[in-house]
Each structure stands twice: as C-alpha cells, then as structure tokens.
Amino acid sequence: MSDSQNAIVSSSHLVSPRSAEMSELEFGLIVSWNAFSRWAVRCMAAAGVPDLTITDVLVLHHINHRARNKKLADVCFVLNYEDTHVVNYALKKLVSAGLAQGDKVGKEVFYSPTPRGEEVVANYRQVREKCLIDSVDGDMNTHIGELARFLRLMSGMYDQAARAASSL
Template sequence: MTDVKTGKTRKLTPKAPDVAEMERAFIVSSSHLATPGNEDLSEFEFALTVVNHAFQRWVVRGMAAAGLPALSPLDALILHSINHRNREKSLSDLMFTLNLSERHYLNYAMKKLDDLGLVTRRRHGKEVFVSATEKGRGCCEEYARLRRFCLLELIPPDRMTAGVPIVDVAKALRVLTGFYEQASRSAASL
C-alpha cells in the first residue's frame, strides 16, 4: 500500500484480533439467525447440520461397504433399528424410536428393505410387525465390523471430544431435542 503522506510503499500487516473479539466470534451459517444473546444456539445449529450430513454420509458409505449401496441413511437406520436385539418391532415402535413424524417415509423404506430381502413382515390384527432376515442381520453385522475398524478407531480412548465426555454430548442432544420438539408444536399452532 502507498502511504499518501510520504509516497512510500509499505506492507500491510493484518491486525491481530484482540481476545475479547475472539471470544465473541461464533461459527454460524446464517447470520440473520444469530440474534444477539443467542449466537451460541446458531453455532450449535450449524454444527448439528454439519455433523448430521457427515453422519449420513458415513452411514451410506458404511452400508455400501457392507454390501448395500442402494440404501439411504434413513433406510439403513431403520434396518439397524429392526435388527436391534434380534426382536420383531411394530411399525409404530419404529416411528416412535426413530422420532419419525411421517408414516410414508417408513413405508417407503420398508418396501425397499423388503424388496432387498433384508426384512420380513407379519400382520397381527391391525399392526404390522417386522424383523430382520438372516441377510439383513448379516449386513448389520458387517456394518458393525466396518464401524469398529473405520470409526471407533478414531475415537479417543478417554471417550472425550473437545474436553466433554461423548455420553454428556448425547445427553445434551436429547435435552435439546425436547426444545426443538416443543418449538415445532408451537410453530404448527401459529
């Protein structure tokens, strides 16, 4: 840059941010949602968005490596939930467990899993119950094996992330789920 007074060229050095400014810097994707005093929630929502996409990408790639490249993240999570504890599940229980609000998402996934020979269905009265087939259980076991090798090896032995135990992060997410559920009900009643 040329100094107007002296006519000499000098190199600009960026000003280091002071500590107070750095403490207020939040990582957000939508500044219009980072309202004063709530920037931390906007940062959380951005982090949640990014981790959700990373998690879904992992699920799809993990299931593809386990031999099921056609599954969406939801299809895979439904299969794992059906396989859980090797007990049949009702469709209502699956919707409740996975916090699904739209039955058609579950129906679409069930059709795909059924067509691939991964689940069986049986009707008892008005309720439909599903269970994993031997092929479905085998794919879940292979995914679990790959998960141990590809993912669990990356987790620190002390089970900490950013100085917080992973179990505490999970608890906090469950609490925040309640807030978002209540906000959804409030928005629906407007």
C-alpha cells in the same frame, strides 16, 4: 459466551444477540448430520449394500435392535420420524431387498430382519469398528456420553418449539 460477530454459523440473519451459541449449535448439527448420514450410507455400502439411503440404514438398524419385532409406529416413534410414509417406504424397500420381513398379526405388520439383514448389520458393525471406533480415543468416551445426553435434551427443546410453532 461467544461473540455473535465471530460465531461460526450458516445463517447469520438468524443469530440472536441473546444466544449466538444456538446458531453455532444449529450449524454444528447441520454439518454433523450430513457427515453422519454420508458415513452411515458409505459404511453400509462397504458392508455389502450400496443402494440404501440414510433412512433405510437407520430403519434396518432399528428393526435389528434388541431382536424384537417392530411396528411402523414403533420405528417412527423411536427414530423421531413424523412422516410415516418415509419410514413405510424404507420398510418396503428393505423387504424388497431381502433385508427385512413383515409379519401380519391382526391388523398390524411387525417387521424384523431376515438372516441376510442380520448378516449385513454384522458386516456394518465390523466396518464401523475398523473405520470409526478404532479412531476413538478412550478418553473421549466421557465427553461423547455427555454430548449424547445433551443432544437428547436439545431434541426435546426442538420438539417443544415445533409444537409451539404449529399453534401460531
């Protein structure tokens, strides 16, 4: 257990004597998210598309995922976006850039990558392998997997806390 006086946090006024570690985790999430966002946007720029936001990059990757067409609701659900307008804007931007296409089926629009979108994602993967994966020590993979599972667990805790806060 860390001492709340020595905790590395961004908001000392939120540090709880019951869990200084939660504040440390939150600070870690903030700086990790910002570093990841910067990385993903710059990796996409190196892959040939410099004008995308982190949301655009994540949406492009998701519509490429498993070569299945995705509805707006599917993308929002999997990426845990509550604001469909943000994701809808990203989809329109990707369509406009020629990286995605929307096919109307009944009342729904299903999105998929264009050949150019697939090419960009393949380029992204090459940049990712060279700049990120090459620096990962294979011994780290077990810890990375454990951390990924822990972050998904924490995501559920934060989602539940958000629902609880909405009812106050």
